[in-house]
Amino acid sequence: MASLQPVNSFRAGQVSCALWENDIIVRGQQKTIVKASISRRYKDRDGNWQTSQSFSRHEIPLAIYCLNKAFEAMLETPSSQAEMGQVEEVVIE
Numbered sequence: 001m002a003s004l005q006p007v008n009s010f011r012a013g014q015v016s017c018a019l020w021e022n023d024i025i026v027r028g029q030q031k032t033i034v035k036a037s038i039s040r041r042y043k044d045r046d047g048n049w050q051t052s053q054s055f056s057r058h059e060i061p062l063a064i065y066c067l068n069k070a071f072e073a074m075l076e077t078p079s080s081q082a083e084m085g086q087v088e089e090v091v092i093e
Contacts, residue, residue: 005039006018006019006020007019007020007021007034008070008073009063010066010070010073011066012062012065012066013022013059013062014040014041014042014059014062014078015038015039015040015055015059015063015065015066016038016039016040016041016066017036017037017038017063017066017067017069017070018036018037018038019032019035019036019070020034020035020036020037021032021034021072022035027089034074035076036067036070036071036074038053038063038066039051039052039053040052040053040054040055040059040063
């Protein structure tokens with residue numbers, strides 16, 4: 001079942017990445033896949049928290065760090081994506 005809450009999340013500074021489960025139908029069978037979303041939180045000039053998907057030069061390494069952590073978590077937790085042949089097996093030596 002698709003979750004309304006992320007199944008995992010990673011944060012570096014104001015940048016965060018969340019992993020979400022999504023249910024799909026493949027050849028008449030329900031499968032669960034995991035997808036990642038990345039965002040940056042900041043306060044606007046009125047002091048209200050806002051969310052953005054754009055990153056400045058110094059925030060890009062933080063985004064890369066969060067995405068690497070998300071990728072590692074996806075590799076460590078087998079999903080139906082691999083069963084469906086949608087992702088190739090990655091071997092890191």
